[in-house]
Amino acid sequence: MAMYMDYRSSADADGTICAEDVISAEGSKLLSKGTVLNQYYIYRLLKFNIKKIWVLKEINKGYDNSEKAAEDILNSATSIIESILKGGGVPDEFKDMLFNIMYYSDPDNFASIVSYVNQIVGNDSYTYDHSLSVAWLSVKIGSLYGFEKERLKDLMQVGLLHDIGKSCVPSNVLNKPDKLSLYEYELVKRHPLLGYHALKPIVSDEIAEAVLYHHEKLNGTGYPFGITEEKIPIFAQIICVADVFEALVAKRPYKSKISPFAALKILRNMALANEVSYKIYDIFETNIMNSYIGTPHPDMPDNIVIGYDREKIEPIYLMDVNSSEEVHQH
Ligand SMILES: [Fe+2]
Numbered sequence: 610m611a612m613y614m615d616y617r618s619s620a621d622a623d624g625t626i627c628a629e630d631v632i633s634a635e636g637s638k639l640l641s642k643g644t645v646l647n648q649y650y651i652y653r654l655l656k657f658n659i660k661k662i663w664v665l666k667e668i669n670k671g672y673d674n675s676e677k678a679a680e681d682i683l684n685s686a687t688s689i690i691e692s693i694l695k696g697g698g699v700p701d702e703f704k705d706m707l708f709n710i711m712y713y714s715d716p717d718n719f720a721s722i723v724s725y726v727n728q729i730v731g732n733d734s735y736t737y738d739h740s741l742s743v744a745w746l747s748v749k750i751g752s753l754y755g756f757e758k759e760r761l762k763d764l765m766q767v768g769l770l771h772d773i774g775k776s777c778v779p780s781n782v783l784n785k786p787d788k789l790s791l792y793e794y795e796l797v798k799r800h801p802l803l804g805y806h807a808l809k810p811i812v813s814d815e816i817a818e819a820v821l822y823h824h825e826k827l828n829g830t831g832y833p834f835g836i837t838e839e840k841i842p843i844f845a846q847i848i849c850v851a852d853v854f855e856a857l858v859a860k861r862p863y864k865s866k867i868s869p870f871a872a873l874k875i876l877r878n879m880a881l882a883n884e885v886s887y888k889i890y891d892i893f894e895t896n897i898m899n900s901y902i903g904t905p906h907p908d909m910p911d912n913i914v915i916g917y918d919r920e921k922i923e924p925i926y927l928m929d930v931n932s933s934e935e936v937h938q939h
Pocket of ligand 1: 824
C-alpha cells in the first residue's frame with residue numbers, strides 16, 4: 610500500500626520500496642518507482658533536501674475493518690484538533706492516519722485518490738497540510754452535526770481532496786506574498802471546478818459536488834457560480850467553515866497566524882452576513898470554546914480557563930487577569 614513517509618525518522622526505511630518516481634525540485638529523477646531504499650539512496654534524498662517520499666508500506670494492522678477505521682476518526686481526534694486549533698496543523702505522527710482510514714473507506718479508489726493527494730504534495734506542501742487539517746476539522750464538525758460514521762468518512766475525503774484543483778495552479782501563485790493580479794486570482798478561483806472534474810470519475814456525486822461548491826457563500830457572493838442557500842450542499846457548507854477557520858489560524862508565506870478567538874470572531878461576522886451557515890458556525894464555536902476549559906493562561910500557568918464569554922468570544926479565567934482578583938464560583 611502506498612504511504613507518504615518521512616523516511617528520515619523511520620528506523621526501517623532501509624529496504625522500503627518507492628511507490629512513485631522521486632523528482633528533485635529542478636525536475637531530475639532521483640529515484641525510480643520500485644527502487645529499494647538503501648543508505649546510499651537515503652543520502653542522495655537528504656542531499657536534495659527531500660524529506661518525505663511515497664513508499665510501499667503495510668497498512669496499519671490496527672485497522673482491520675471499516676467500522677474500526679471510522680471509530681478511530683472520532684477517538685483520535687482530540688489531540689489532533691487541539692494542535693490544529695493552535696495553528697500547528699496535524700502533528701507529523703498522525704499525518705498517515707487518514708490514509709489508513711481512507712483505505713477502508715474507499716478501497717476501490719484508494720490508489721487513484723492517493724495519486725491525487727500525491728500531486729497536491731508535489732505542488733505545494735502548504736495545501737497538503739491545510740487539506741489534512743480541514744479534513745479533521747470537518748469530521749469534528751460533522752460529528753457534532755450528527756452525521757453517522759459512514760458519512761463522516763465521506764466528509765473526511767472531501768476535506769482531504771477539496772483543494773485538489775490547486776495542483777493545477779503554480780505554487781508561486783498559491784503562496785505569493787503580494788496581492789494576486791486579476792489573472793492570478795481568476796486562476797486560483799478555477800480550482801473547485803478543476804477538482805470536481807478530476808474527482809468525478811472516481812468518487813461519489815456527493816463528494817465531487819462538495820468539492821465543486823466549497824467556495825460558494827450562502828448569500829451568493831462566493832465562486833465559481835455564486836449560488837445561494839439550499840443549493841449549496843451541507844458537506845460544502847461544513848468544509849467552507851473548516852476551510853476559513855484553518856486558513857486564519859495557520860501561518861502561511863503571505864500572512865501570519867491569528868488566535869482561534871480572533872478567527873472565531875471573523876467567522877461569526879461571516880455567519881451574521883450569511884456568508885457561512887450560522888448553525889454550523891454555532892456548533893463549531895461552542896465546541897472550540899469548551900475545549901479551552903481547564904487549560905492554563907499562556908502567561909500564568911496557575912490560572913485556568915473556567916468558562917467563556919460567548920458575546921466577546923473570549924475565555925474567562927479563574928483569576929481575572931486585569932484586576933488580579935479571583936472570580937468566585939458558586
Ligand atoms: Fe479551496
